[in-house]
Amino acid sequence: xxxxxxxxxxxxxxxxxxxxxxxxxxxxxxxxxxxxxxxxxxxxxxxxxxxxxxxxxxxxxxxxxxxxxxxxxxxxxxxxxxxxxxxxxxxxxxxxxxxxxxxxxxxxxxxxxxxxxxxxxxxxxxxxxxxxxxxxxxxxxxxxxxxxxxxxxxxxxxxxxxxxxxxxxxxxxxxxxxxxxxxxxxxxxxxxxxxxxxxxxxxxxxxxxxxxxxxxxxxxxxxxxxxxxxxxxxxxxxxxxxxxxxxxxxxxxxxxxxxxxxxxxxxxxxxxxxxxxxxxxxxxxxxxxxxxxxxxxxxxxxxxxxxxxxxxxxxxxxxxxxxxxxxxxxxxxxxxxxxxxxxxxxxxxxxxxxxxxxxxxxxxxxxxxxxxxxxxxxxxxxxxxxxxxxxxxxxxxxxxxxxxxxxx
Amino acid sequence: xxxxxxxxxxxxxxxxxxxxxxxxxxxxxxxxxxxxxxxxxxxxxxxxxxxxxxxxxxxxxxxxxxxxxxxxxxxxxxxxxxxxxxxxxxxxxxxxxxxxxxxxxxxxxxxxxxxxxxxxxxxxxxxxxxxxxxxxxxxxxxxxxxxxxxxxxxxxxxxxxxxxxxxxxxxxxxxxxxxxxxxxxxxxxxxxxxxxxxxxxxxxxxxxxxxxxxxxxxxxxxxxxxxxxxxxxxxxxxxxxxxxxxxxxxxxxxxxxxxxxxxxxxxxxxxxxxxxxxxxxxxxxxxxxxxxxxxxxxxxxxxxxxxxxxxxxxxxxxxxxxxxxxxxxxxxxxxxxxxxxxxxxxxxxxxxxxxxxxxxxxxxxxxxxxxxxxxxxxxxxxxxxxxxxxxxxxxxxxxxxxxxxxxx
Numbered sequence: 001x002x003x004x005x006x007x008x009x010x011x012x013x014x015x016x017x018x019x020x021x022x023x024x025x026x027x028x029x030x031x032x033x034x035x036x037x038x039x040x041x042x043x044x045x046x047x048x049x050x051x052x053x054x055x056x057x058x059x060x061x062x063x064x065x066x067x068x069x070x071x072x073x074x075x076x077x078x079x080x081x082x083x084x085x086x087x088x089x090x091x092x093x094x095x096x097x098x099x100x101x102x103x104x105x106x107x108x109x110x111x112x113x114x115x116x117x118x119x120x121x122x123x124x125x126x127x128x129x130x131x132x133x134x135x136x137x138x139x140x141x142x143x144x145x146x147x148x149x150x151x152x153x154x155x156x157x158x159x160x161x162x163x164x165x166x167x168x169x170x171x172x173x174x175x176x177x178x179x180x181x182x183x184x185x186x187x188x189x190x191x192x193x194x195x196x197x198x199x200x201x202x203x204x205x206x207x208x209x210x211x212x213x214x215x216x217x218x219x220x221x222x223x224x225x226x227x228x229x230x231x232x233x234x235x236x237x238x239x240x241x242x243x244x245x246x247x248x249x250x251x252x253x254x255x256x257x258x259x260x261x262x263x264x265x266x267x268x269x270x271x272x273x274x275x276x277x278x279x280x281x282x283x284x285x286x287x288x289x290x291x292x293x294x295x296x297x298x299x300x301x302x303x304x305x306x307x308x309x310x311x312x313x314x315x316x317x318x319x320x321x322x323x324x325x326x327x328x329x330x331x332x333x334x335x336x337x338x339x340x341x342x343x344x345x346x347x348x349x350x351x352x353x354x355x356x357x358x359x360x361x362x363x364x365x366x367x368x369x370x371x372x373x374x375x376x377x378x379x380x381x382x383x384x385x386x387x388x389x390x391x392x393x394x395x396x397x398x399x400x401x402x403x404x405x406x407x408x
Numbered sequence: 409x410x411x412x413x414x415x416x417x418x419x420x421x422x423x424x425x426x427x428x429x430x431x432x433x434x435x436x437x438x439x440x441x442x443x444x445x446x447x448x449x450x451x452x453x454x455x456x457x458x459x460x461x462x463x464x465x466x467x468x469x470x471x472x473x474x475x476x477x478x479x480x481x482x483x484x485x486x487x488x489x490x491x492x493x494x495x496x497x498x499x500x501x502x503x504x505x506x507x508x509x510x511x512x513x514x515x516x517x518x519x520x521x522x523x524x525x526x527x528x529x530x531x532x533x534x535x536x537x538x539x540x541x542x543x544x545x546x547x548x549x550x551x552x553x554x555x556x557x558x559x560x561x562x563x564x565x566x567x568x569x570x571x572x573x574x575x576x577x578x579x580x581x582x583x584x585x586x587x588x589x590x591x592x593x594x595x596x597x598x599x600x601x602x603x604x605x606x607x608x609x610x611x612x613x614x615x616x617x618x619x620x621x622x623x624x625x626x627x628x629x630x631x632x633x634x635x636x637x638x639x640x641x642x643x644x645x646x647x648x649x650x651x652x653x654x655x656x657x658x659x660x661x662x663x664x665x666x667x668x669x670x671x672x673x674x675x676x677x678x679x680x681x682x683x684x685x686x687x688x689x690x691x692x693x694x695x696x697x698x699x700x701x702x703x704x705x706x707x708x709x710x711x712x713x714x715x716x717x718x719x720x721x722x723x724x725x726x727x728x729x730x731x732x733x734x735x736x737x738x739x740x741x742x743x744x745x746x747x748x749x750x751x752x753x754x755x756x757x758x759x760x761x762x763x764x765x766x767x768x769x770x771x772x773x774x775x776x777x778x779x780x781x782x783x784x785x786x787x788x789x790x791x792x793x794x795x796x797x798x799x800x801x802x803x804x805x806x807x808x809x810x811x812x813x814x815x816x
Contacts (some may be wrong), residue, residue: 002687028436068672097634203675226505264476267611279410
């Protein structure tokens with residue numbers, strides 16, 4: 001009557017969610033522990049420690065929001081935005097619009113600049129406009145999966161610190177796949193994604209932030225009725241409280257910190273998954289992992305180009321974990337994607353807004369970023385394009401990819 | 409260097425998170441599918457169908473919020489509360505304060521009434537006050553885990569419908585363990601919990617709502633930039649948009665509905681868990697499941713009382729899945745809990761606010777609600793209380809529980 005789960009096998013070569021590490025999937029089958037069981041709070045502490053290593057930061061606060069990636073961006077932003085605050089957002093793809101959307105909803109006065117999709121900003125241009133706007137917060141996407149581009153952040157971060165602007169970064173797509181140096185790049189608050197380069201299922205949004213953000217958050221502190229103490233009532237923040245209860249970082253701190261003040265019931269199995277995923281990433285080594293992602297990207301790109309297809313976007317600012325491919329003139333991109341999935345079990349992605357129907361996006365992220373996956377994706381794409389009468393070079397893609405693999 | 413997960417075995421007899429069904433844990437190890445893979449959207453559709461059966465409703469909309477239980481309450485409330493809206497909240501425990509807190513944060517004018525903890529309201533009293541206040545929304549907790557009490561809802565729901573008030577219910581603790589009849593009780597919007605009577609890990613918050621709420625939500629519709637179409641721009645809602653992007657039910661509908669408009673990346677493994685958990689609940693049968701919970705509650709209560717301990721709260725309105733026990737005079741409740749965990753691996757709960765140090769709370773929920781768990785919890789509690797020199801009747805608890813089991 002109620003059918004059991006019976007899922008097909010897939011080779012997932014999208015920019016997420018990607019194939020989860022088998023060890024992560026196994027970790028989720030670990031039996032539940034109570035949220036205040038010392039055995040569980042110790043796991044929470046270890047997750048915090050590993051997140052600091054992942055984000056390359058000495059921040060005190062590093063923990064996941066229990067929600068999908070965008071919940072982490074919303075938690076960070078809504079905890080620091082007070083109505084009327086000026087926020088500056090340079091936009092170079094869809095997820096910049098998402099930051100804009102979140103900030104507007106929480107009452108910020110948002111100033112944006114945009115550059116052509118497929119490009120990133122010259123940091124000097126961003127800094128110049130930021131000086132003019134003089135915002136409280138600058139928010140930007142590090143890796144734009146919608147266009148496959150990656151914005152250099154260090155100079156902008158430095159300028160933010162000099163101007164005393166809070167610098168908030170969306171590293172959902174880049175974390176764990178390419179360098180993200182929170183402290184070195186003067187990032188005040190950042191969110192990463194689990195379902196991309198970490199190869200942990202979607203459903204958690206790791207964030208970290210420094211004392212500059214903590215100060216803003218503490219000034220808005222309001223412990224909820226029913227668990228507040230007399231001390232909490234005496235120490236209410238002077239600034240407007242945070243609109244969301246679920247995303248109130250000042251309360252989340254008290255849950256993740258030594259006070260262990262009850263807020264939500266931590267998502268036990270997802271914490272197990274994140275713990276295992278972080279352990280695997282850190283045991284591989286960040287530098288080794290970034291190099292591996294770069295290596296498979298090179299093989300994929302060589303194959304795509306050998307087929308005679310064009311890589312979309314500026315190659316100098318390309319996000320190493322997503323390769324966007326211009327759909328050849330006259331080819332129905334969705335028909336190609338459907339045939340890839342139906343005949344080959346391979347999933348690649350389309351894109352959003354102005355790029356819909358114009359590009360495919362192929363991810364090489366986390367556990368999906370493997371030699372056999374890259375080779376199979378190239379083989380499948382070539383075969384499907386032949387079936388679609390696309391004018392491609394036949395038989396060259398796999399040879400080009402193998403050349404990259406054999407030279408390393 | 410980075411230690412692997414190595415968790416101790418536990419017998420979890422709290423009001424959540426409780427032991428997850430082993431079949432649910434196994435289901436989470438299922439490989440990832442892409443969020444728009446037809447094989448995955450079919451699973452999403454089946455989850456919606458099973459949620460309707462669980463909530464005993466014909467509502468079109470029934471889906472989980474990707475967050476812990478309180479995220480579902482916040483999503484429902486923030487999607488219908490516009491600043492200045494009157495909300496009426498009868499409070500009889502901690503989670504009533506949480507509803508209050510969420511509503512206040514989103515700018516509602518909240519009117520509350522309170523009754524003594526350990527009691528529930530006479531529905532007539534609620535209805536009388538509701539007529540005086542004339543709110544847009546009445547929000548109430550169905551099962552208060554903090555006090556182990558359950559509020560009868562049908563009369564209040566009927567009065568809400570007659571007065572054209574939106575009736576929003578928190579059934580986090582009761583869903584799947586005791587009857588919750590959404591349509592029959594005139595409930596307009598409701599949130600359930602996964603980590604309690606469903607025995608699915610924490611991290612999802614199933615909600616359902618009817619066309620009365622859908623109408624309010626549609627009037628506030630605003631599709632985010634980057635994925636909105638010309639049509640969306642022409643059909644902006646006239647009412648203030650919803651503050652939260654993550655919890656915007658008008659966009660979530662378009663993700664869970666046939667349009668499949670990208671919002672978040674659905675939490676794949678948690679959906680597998682929820683799918684399996686719902687399947688198990690519905691195959692057991694709702695009535696059979698409620699009877700099973702009632703049966704184990706009776707055995708537990710018989711054991712507690714035979715020991716000479718007092719059940720806290722009004723027995724007539726007792727929540728069948730949580731049994732609150734008054735801590736005997738002179739006994740350190742936390743010391744008892746610690747010894748139960750350390751020596752017996754058994755976890756029971758304390759409570760919040762005015763009840764801290766006054767009661768223990770013992771859950772009989774979902775997969776944790778089993779004969780051997782009830783017997784072991786009674787045996788452990790008796791032994792630990794003897795060690796604490798508590799004045800209890802020795803050797804009677806298990807006999808009383810066995811009598812209940814053997815008479816059925």
